[in-house]
Amino acid sequence: MIKRLTMIFLALAVPFGVFGSIPRWTYPIPANLLENRNGNLTLVNRQTPLDSGFEPNNLVSLAGLRSVSGPHSLRKEAAAALQELFTAAQEEGHQLYVKSSYRSFGTQETMYYNRMDKYGRDDGVVAFPGSSDHQTGLGVDVLNLEWANQDGMRPEFGNTPEARWMEANCAEFGFIIRYLPEKQDITGIIYEPWHLRYVGLEVARYIMEKRLSLEEFDQEVKQEILDYEASGGDFFALCAQLNALPPPREMPETDEAGDNEVSIFYKP
Numbered sequence: 144m145i146k147r148l149t150m151i152f153l154a155l156a157v158p159f160g161v162f163g164s165i166p167r168w169t170y171p172i173p174a175n176l177l178e179n180r181n182g183n184l185t186l187v188n189r190q191t192p193l194d195s196g197f198e199p200n201n202l203v204s205l206a207g208l209r210s211v212s213g214p215h216s217l218r219k220e221a222a223a224a225l226q227e228l229f230t231a232a233q234e235e236g237h238q239l240y241v242k243s244s245y246r247s248f249g250t251q252e253t254m255y256y257n258r259m260d261k262y263g264r265d266d267g268v269v270a271f272p273g274s275s276d277h278q279t280g281l282g283v284d285v286l287n288l289e290w291a292n293q294d295g296m297r298p299e300f301g302n303t304p305e306a307r308w309m310e311a312n313c314a315e316f317g318f319i320i321r322y323l324p325e326k327q328d329i330t331g332i333i334y335e336p337w338h339l340r341y342v343g344l345e346v347a348r349y350i351m352e353k354r355l356s357l358e359e360f361d362q363e364v365k366q367e368i369l370d371y372e373a374s375g376g377d378f379f380a381l382c383a384q385l386n387a388l389p390p391p392r393e394m395p396e397t398d399e400a401g402d403n404e405v406s407i408f409y410k411p
């Protein structure tokens with residue numbers, strides 16, 4: 144009995160750093176959620192663009208949602224979350240419309256150079272190819288009917304009940320307002336009350352509560368990891384511990400469902 148208790152204690156103590164060899168992870172979000180394995184936290188801007196060949200995985204159609212153009216698609220998890228957000232908004236009397244969603248590098252490139260041809264310069268309205276949040280498959284522009292039918296989008300949309308509802312509630316569905324009004328100097332993008340970006344529930348709650356830009360959050364997390372490693376921790380070892388599931392059952396290498404390891408551990 145004593146031996147068993149000792150073993151349980153050891154099993155719990157080592158990962159949680161009771162012996163002082165592994166520093167405690169004190170950041171409010173668990174380390175393994177910050178590992179960005181699924182790409183939900185990928186930061187895209189002019190300084191850190193995606194390459195031309197980048198294509199998000201698991202894109203699904205948003206055909207079930209009201210929209211003013213299309214066809215529209217987002218990554219699966221973001222699409223499901225947006226569906227829930229639309230339903231919740233509807234229940235509170237707000238009709239939302241998708242105006243723009245996933246855009247490929249090629250589409251962005253066409254839009255950018257069309258704009259350049261029209262105005263003779265980069266006026267900052269259309270993001271440089273590779274630097275658009277829409278290329279992640281996690282960014283989506285959502286408006287009310289009146290604004291969705293207009294040609295341009297302007298920050299004044301932020302004064303509408305729909306925009307206010309989205310800002311107050313988006314985090315509960317895993318979305319952030321990617322371009323907040325007070326962060327223009329950091330993001331390089333004007334206030335876009337219509338641009339929702341999926342990051343997942345816990346991170347969205349944290350970001351919206353602290354009103355951070357994704358740039359600031361990214362910086363904060365990088366610093367946190369550096370500090371953790373400077374004090375003797377191993378971030379990826381910690382993530383591996385947190386990701387570890389109970390020992391899997393003995394199974395053949397593959398079964399009719401395909402590769403067990405992939406289907407068990409990396410379910411999209």
Ligand SMILES: [Zn+2]
Binds near residue numbers: 283
């Ligand atoms: Zn947008």
